[in-house]
Amino acid sequence: MAISERARKAALNDTAILAAARDVFIADKRAPISEVAERAGVGISALYRRYPSKEELLRVLCHDGLKTFIAAVEDAAAEPDGWTAFENFLRTVVIADVHSLTVHLAGTFTPTEEMDDDAARANDLAAVLFERARPSLRSGFVMADVTMLLEMCAAVRIPDAERTRELRERYLTVLLDGIRAGADLPGPTPTDEELGWRWRQ
C-alpha cells in the first residue's frame, strides 16, 4: 500500500513538532507545551499523540542533540591535522547549538540509561580529538575547559537565530585564539563533579 495522504500529513507534523520544540525550548527551557503546539501550527493533542509527556519530548530533544554531537566528533576526526580537526569540531557544535539542546535542557527530565551511555561515548570521542589538538594549546588547558568554552558560546543569544550564529562564530574565534596563545591559566581546572552538577538535579 502506498503512503496515504493522511499519513504524509502526519509525517509532516512529526518534523514540524520537533522543529518547533527545538526552537521553543532553546529559547526557554521552561516554556509551556502549548507554545510548542502553537509554533508548530498544530493542536495540543497532535503533540500528545506522539509523546506521552512533556518530559519525554524533552528527553528525545536532548538525545537528538547528543547524537548530533557524536556525529560532529566523528565527522571532524577524519581531518588529518589535529588542530584543524578540533577547530572544525568546535565550529560545527557551536553553529548547531548542540549545547542548548543538551546541557541547557538538563534538569528538565531524568535521563535514560541509553543517554548516559551516549553521553559517556561523546565524552570519550571528544577527548581523543582534544588530545590530538593539545600540542597547539596553551599549557594547563584541559578537556574540561572545552566544555566551559562551549557553555560560554551558548550564552551568546539574541532573538534572531541566524544572527546569533554569526555572533557565536565571532566570539568562538576569540576563544580559539585565546586557547592557543598565552601563559598557563590561573586557578585549578574544572573537575567532573563541577561540570556534571546540572545532570544531577
Add this chain to the structure above:
Amino acid sequence: MAISERARKAALNDTAILAAARDVFIADKRAPISEVAERAGVGISALYRRYPSKEELLRVLCHDGLKTFIAAVEDAAAEPDGWTAFENFLRTVVIADVHSLTVHLAGTFTPTEEMDDDAARANDLAAVLFERARPSLRSGFVMADVTMLLEMCAAVRIPDAERTRELRERYLTVLLDGIRAGADLPGPTPTDEELGWRWRQ
C-alpha cells in the same frame, strides 16, 4: 537617643535580606520571594515591610549592580596604562558578578528613569576606558563586543560561588588573550539594537 536594640536587629535584617536576594536571584531570576525570605532567615513580612513589591526589590538590586559597575570603571580609570586599566576593570566587574545583577535581571522589572540615566553614564564611562585600550586590541573589536564577553563570563556558573569566581577568572584570561592577538574578527559587530533587547521586554 542611642540606636535601640530593636533597630539594630532590623538593620541587620536589611543587609541580610539584600544579600539573600542577591544570592537567590543570581541563581534564578524567577525564584519566588519566599526563597529570599528563607535564605535571609526572616519571614515574608520582613521583606514586604522594606519593599512594596517583588519588582521593587529587583529594581533596587539591579540599580546596586549598576552603581558597582560605575564605581569599577571610575576606579580603574586612575591607572595610567590603557590596557592595564581596561584589564583591571574587566576583572573587577567579572569578579563582582555585576552582569548577573544587571543584564541578567533585565525583564523582571520596568526600569526607572534614574536607572536609564545611570546605564547611559556607565556606558559612556566604559567607552572611554575602552578607547584607551584600543591600541592593544585586535582590529575590528569594538565596545559592543566587550558587553558580549562579559555575558560569556557570566555564563560560567556552578553551585559554589567562590569556585565560580575562580573559573571565571580562568576564562577571562583566555578571552583577554584572545582579544589582543589574531586577525580581524568574522561577522558584523553587534548593534545597540541587538544588545539592548533584554531591557525592552
Add this chain to the structure above:
DNA sequence: GTGGAGCGGAGCGGAACGTTCCGTTCCGAG
C-alpha cells in the same frame, strides 16, 4: 456510506506564587 486515524482546543485539577493579614513577640517609655 461508514469506520476510524488524526486532530483541535476547551476545560480540569492542582501546583506555584505574589501579596495580605492576623496573631505573636518583645523593646522601651512611663
Add this chain to the structure above:
DNA sequence: CTCGGAACGGAACGTTCCGCTCCGCTCCAC
C-alpha cells in the same frame, strides 16, 4: 510592672499558569 506599638512569622487567599485529558469534528480509505 504595664502597655503601646514596631517588627515579625507564616498561614491563607486569590490568581495565574500549565500539564494533561477528553470530547467532538474532519476527512481519508475503502
